[in-house]
Amino acid sequence: MRIRLDRSTPFNLDVTLCCGQTFRWDKLAGWWYGVVGERVFKVRQTEGFVEFENAEAHLVRNYFGLNDNLNRILSEISKDGHIKNAVDMFSGLRILRQDPWECLISYICATYKNISAIKHMLSNLSRRFGEKVCLDGNTFYTFPKPERLAVASEAELVECGLGYRTKYVHETADMVNDGLYDFERLTRTGYADAKAQLLNAPGVGPKVADCILLFSLGKPEAFPVDVWMRRAILRHYNDHFTRKFIAKIREKEALNRSDYEKLGSFGRSYFGQFAGYAQEYLYHYERTIR
């Protein structure tokens, strides 16, 4: 099965899966394999097409954000030379629509870790607590259900390499298992309200919440600011802030909540309703070019 990609639907599968928004895809013999829900999606990009197996076209379109009008989004965020450069370089990078539960746990785990370590942790969690699914002779695992992580012992979670994140994951799994989060409803809730609700979960601060909102809850205005984005802002957008503020965030190890929100609202007011796309292009640029 395949989806045609014409000039009005730019897409770059490799960049989309490698840019650090998702952690459980593998490229084997020219095909990307990733578990989406209960199923292993098998996907590759060829001239003019996205080809896929073991999935349905509407699910592929939804997961890879192919319903978003990327040309319109890119022209809307292209406010200056720097972002235009990043957009030209990685054009076709799309924001995925990931599973909110998996995204929530993934980004709780992601705090203060590098991407390879995050992949390692999530792979451990899935292998130990998920369901085995095979395709083309390769073994994959679904992401563990909330009820499974809720009954896991903390010792088991520590063995997956979660470290101090263990109790956050465990308690958040409890909350989700108890029905405290209706992700379906959160996708229909406004950005600020949905964010406030996510912040009630342990291990979820403003940055983690923004990642969940952007990558799984369909809030393209979310503008996560991690160390790379802070660098990008210091390097290319410091004239949008006072000298004093820039000096402060240059020196400090960690951003406090109000400084974080200042940077986030800059992103939203400067780049507009698709600030999250701008963030992902700038983030990827900063990580690959630097």
Place this chain on the structure above:
DNA sequence: CAAGTGCCTTTATC
């Protein structure tokens, strides 16, 4: 090869 640094931060405490 050892040791140091950094990592898509949050929370507790003062």
Place this chain on the structure above:
DNA sequence: AGATAAAGGCACT
């Protein structure tokens, strides 16, 4: 309010 320290452990240099 705002600053500071502590919290795994792995990958990279």
